[in-house]
Amino acid sequence: MRFLLLLCVALCGAPSWAADAMQEIRQRVGTPESVRGQFEQKKHIAALERPLLSKGDFLVARNRGVVWRTMTPFPQVLKLTRRDIIQEQNGKVRFQLSAEREPAVRAVNQVLFALFAGDFAALEQSFTSSGKVEGERWRVTMQPSSNALAQLFKEIRLEGANTVQRVELFEANGDRTEIRFKGMQVNSVLSAEEVKLFD
Amino acid sequence: MTEHRLFPWLWLLVTALLALAAWRWAATPGAIDSDILSLLEERTNANLVSQAQSRLGENAARRVLVLVGGGDLASAVRAADASYATLKNSAAFARIEYQLDPARAQELQTFYAPHRTFLLTPAQRAALQADDRAALIDQALRGFYSPVGAPGALALMDDPFQLFAAWQQERGAATRVRPLQDRLVVLDGERHYVALLLEIAGSAFDQQVQQRVGAALAAAKQAAQPADFLSAGVVNFALAVQQQAQREISLIGAGSMLGIVLLILAAFHSWRPLLLALLPIGFGCVAAIAVCSWVFGRIHIFTLVFGSSLVGVSVDYGLHFLCHTRAGDDRAQRFARLRRLLPGLTLALATSVLAYLTLALPAFPGLRQMALFSAVGLLAAWLTTVLWLPWLARGGLARQAWLPRTLQALQHLRLQGRVVRTLAVLLLLASAWGLTRTSVNDDVRLLQNLPPQLLAEQQRVADLAGVASPAQFLLVHAATPEAVLQTEERLAVELDTVRASGLLGAYQAVSLWVPSQQRQRQDHHLLTQKLYAEGGWLDYLGSQVGLPAAWLDTSRAAHAAAQPLTLQAWLDAPASSALRHLWLGRVGEETVSVVALQGLKGQAGSSAVRAAAQRVPGVTWVDRAGDFSQLLQTYRIEMAQVAAGAYVLVFAALLWRYRRAALRVVAPTVLASLITLGCLGWLSIPVNLFTVLALLLVLGVGIDYGIYMEEERSDPDSAAWIGVSLSAMTTLLSFGLLALSQTPALQTFGLTMLLGVGLSWGLARGLRRCA
Numbered sequence: 001m002r003f004l005l006l007l008c009v010a011l012c013g014a015p016s017w018a019a020d021a022m023q024e025i026r027q028r029v030g031t032p033e034s035v036r037g038q039f040e041q042k043k044h045i046a047a048l049e050r051p052l053l054s055k056g057d058f059l060v061a062r063n064r065g066v067v068w069r070t071m072t073p074f075p076q077v078l079k080l081t082r083r084d085i086i087q088e089q090n091g092k093v094r095f096q097l098s099a100e101r102e103p104a105v106r107a108v109n110q111v112l113f114a115l116f117a118g119d120f121a122a123l124e125q126s127f128t129s130s131g132k133v134e135g136e137r138w139r140v141t142m143q144p145s146s147n148a149l150a151q152l153f154k155e156i157r158l159e160g161a162n163t164v165q166r167v168e169l170f171e172a173n174g175d176r177t178e179i180r181f182k183g184m185q186v187n188s189v190l191s192a193e194e195v196k197l198f199d
Numbered sequence: 200m201t202e203h204r205l206f207p208w209l210w211l212l213v214t215a216l217l218a219l220a221a222w223r224w225a226a227t228p229g230a231i232d233s234d235i236l237s238l239l240e241e242r243t244n245a246n247l248v249s250q251a252q253s254r255l256g257e258n259a260a261r262r263v264l265v266l267v268g269g270g271d272l273a274s275a276v277r278a279a280d281a282s283y284a285t286l287k288n289s290a291a292f293a294r295i296e297y298q299l300d301p302a303r304a305q306e307l308q309t310f311y312a313p314h315r316t317f318l319l320t321p322a323q324r325a326a327l328q329a330d331d332r333a334a335l336i337d338q339a340l341r342g343f344y345s346p347v348g349a350p351g352a353l354a355l356m357d358d359p360f361q362l363f364a365a366w367q368q369e370r371g372a373a374t375r376v377r378p379l380q381d382r383l384v385v386l387d388g389e390r391h392y393v394a395l396l397l398e399i400a401g402s403a404f405d406q407q408v409q410q411r412v413g414a415a416l417a418a419a420k421q422a423a424q425p426a427d428f429l430s431a432g433v434v435n436f437a438l439a440v441q442q443q444a445q446r447e448i449s450l451i452g453a454g455s456m457l458g459i460v461l462l463i464l465a466a467f468h469s470w471r472p473l474l475l476a477l478l479p480i481g482f483g484c485v486a487a488i489a490v491c492s493w494v495f496g497r498i499h500i501f502t503l504v505f506g507s508s509l510v511g512v513s514v515d516y517g518l519h520f521l522c523h524t525r526a527g528d529d530r531a532q533r534f535a536r537l538r539r540l541l542p543g544l545t546l547a548l549a550t551s552v553l554a555y556l557t558l559a560l561p562a563f564p565g566l567r568q569m570a571l572f573s574a575v576g577l578l579a580a581w582l583t584t585v586l587w588l589p590w591l592a593r594g595g596l597a598r599q600a601w602l603p604r605t606l607q608a609l610q611h612l613r614l615q616g617r618v619v620r621t622l623a624v625l626l627l628l629a630s631a632w633g634l635t636r637t638s639v640n641d642d643v644r645l646l647q648n649l650p651p652q653l654l655a656e657q658q659r660v661a662d663l664a665g666v667a668s669p670a671q672f673l674l675v676h677a678a679t680p681e682a683v684l685q686t687e688e689r690l691a692v693e694l695d696t697v698r699a700s701g702l703l704g705a706y707q708a709v710s711l712w713v714p715s716q717q718r719q720r721q722d723h724h725l726l727t728q729k730l731y732a733e734g735g736w737l738d739y740l741g742s743q744v745g746l747p748a749a750w751l752d753t754s755r756a757a758h759a760a761a762q763p764l765t766l767q768a769w770l771d772a773p774a775s776s777a778l779r780h781l782w783l784g785r786v787g788e789e790t791v792s793v794v795a796l797q798g799l800k801g802q803a804g805s806s807a808v809r810a811a812a813q814r815v816p817g818v819t820w821v822d823r824a825g826d827f828s829q830l831l832q833t834y835r836i837e838m839a840q841v842a843a844g845a846y847v848l849v850f851a852a853l854l855w856r857y858r859r860a861a862l863r864v865v866a867p868t869v870l871a872s873l874i875t876l877g878c879l880g881w882l883s884i885p886v887n888l889f890t891v892l893a894l895l896l897v898l899g900v901g902i903d904y905g906i907y908m909e910e911e912r913s914d915p916d917s918a919a920w921i922g923v924s925l926s927a928m929t930t931l932l933s934f935g936l937l938a939l940s941q942t943p944a945l946q947t948f949g950l951t952m953l954l955g956v957g958l959s960w961g962l963a964r965g966l967r968r969c970a
Contacts, residue, residue, distance in 0.1 A: 041344075043343070043346075045343070046356070047750050048744060049745040049746075052343055052344060052745075054344045070344060074344075078346075087345075089341070094341065097349070101375050101387070102377065102386065103272070103379045103386040103391070104377065104379065146380055148379050148380050152347065171347065173354035173355075175354070177346050177347065
């Protein structure tokens, strides 16, 4: 029996099994135009006594960008667009990096866009991924396939059902960030102000 | 005396030796100089600025920056790999910087990070000095709570306030070239370009090197297809100038030769006079090249272009003599004719050489070469005419042929005195009006006409990669290296103000990467006081995010033990390779560095930076193009004075021989020059140094016509007139073709010659009739 099972696995091949799973996961998550919801982020920095907790909400608009709005412990907005990364605090730009001139920023922006939107097709261009489906839920593990991203990430893990519900980023420097999403709305219409956020 | 058999053979021997020297010169690599600036450089020599400039120039001239791509990263890398393979195999380059080993990509961090508590940005320093704790703490917290760290930054715990990350980011702003996937990449929106940094093997102004590099780049461009291939470097310009000059030499040389051949055949109906007329030219060129290469070592390409025009002038002596020989003359008769012509020929040589030699008076090394080249060439041509032609000449003008007949008819053409006078008055009035419209333009860019697509490509590369201007920069000089760095820091404050006004894009300076020891110690002290003190900002941050006490102690100890970055360590490290050329080190008694400028906005930008430089003692503003335009202006004025002086000298020489008639000899040339200037005014062509030079040559050539005509006032068989006409036509042919040159300077020169010589010839006849 065990031999038969092994033979089965050998014949079907593990990679194709994983690829089939990725196919299934891609179908479940789809390619939504927008995703919004709340997040809870736990950042584990090796030397720190306790993880750093933050909460807020976020909005991902396909092909436009991500608005990451932290409410606690202090208000702050992080915007990732095609053009740049901007950090704002109390309506003032505190930090800005151009994605049109900085290849590294561009690469990171694209990964984060795709992560929050669950755009696996885009992610699979820069990561090798393997997936597993268990009933309603699925899990995906990804390793960067390019040096540029390997300098930043060791591994990324995603979990979800119809949407991405949990992301875990293992940074190359040993830090780990765990993000949980709640109250996800898919394909909701963007208000005029929200559209303006990405300009 | 010239009849003695010994002299021609002696002269032949001398010429043979000269030919040997000329041949050896031609076989030397790098014999032809095409650096446009070497024509002008000498006057500014022997000072700090020029020493620094030449050192900077040599370095900069050897570098070529290539960008390959235009699409996504993968296709850009593929195309760049193909280009790299071609370039590597070409042997045209001493060094090619392409694939980065991964360690080098991290260089910025590994080299500077140990000294990070000595390196602050101006904003950080200001915040610390202003005791603005909130600003630094907010920045730190943003880092701690952001989902991912900034790309390329140290781990948060190594740089909790992300001061070093911001410092690195500011350093990176000077160029858009970034390490990515083991390549140097420039990103422009969606377009990726992979950079290759090349250093050519040999000098950018060596013709052979230029051709090797040109061929290698063309092959690499082919290999990169269909991706874009952009290259920028001084060698590209030098190659373009060189190719253009070479094309023009062959065009002008061939055109003028062909014209002369046809003219002589038409006048003599025989090959022999043609060969005889060419003999002085050949001897002249050989002697000129030999003497110039012996005196100057290298001959500038412009000297050769100019020398090819000399062909049209040195043919005159031979032609003049040949027009006077007759079929059936024996040797004694030919020598008798020569004796009769000799005073005129000698005076013509003397005045021409006098006119050409005045070129050597201004301190232009290029002009001195041209003066010597022309004077030697003319003298040798004259000697050949006088010593050899009477021995070799047979026959004479084909008087029944159309050309001599037409010319003769032209001489005897009688116009109504009223018509001539009316025409003359109209011409003079029109010229006077034209003269009032004369404008001047001394821009150095007149010297070279660079292909627009080459300029556009250079500009595109500069925009993409942030290349500093090679023509405008600042020199910082002081007694010690530390003093230089401190001066640069004072200058930086001024330059930042100019940048804030948008007139300057960026600047590169060594002190941005290695601040002075004074500055580093001050910054380190500032951090000790504010961040690392007991109960300081680091402790406060620790309480906010939960930094363990043990980590805080380690961090404090590391800060206290850290050492500042030294200039020598920086100069020795691979990390400084891209910027090391800015440090010129010891020059004479002083230490000198360069502050390079990028994105300077026109004249306003130049003035703003110059003003900024003037506010900091020990800083010199250098504007090569501006300096050279200034030089051209100075020389134009000097040459105009020289030309006036030459007229006086020539007039004195003529007065000595012709007394009152001297005026009649000079008048055609003087009037021709004035009318030419008037025409240029009419045509709105600005006057520059090259117009003045051409007028000086019009003097040299035009006076000869007056002399020949005056020597034979009766001229019963029109020999003098036909001789002058043939001379004028050959001169017009050679200089007229210069007017077709793509180089604005040569074009103006050619046009002025065309008008000046044509008018001198016409007026030499016309005024005689009136008289």
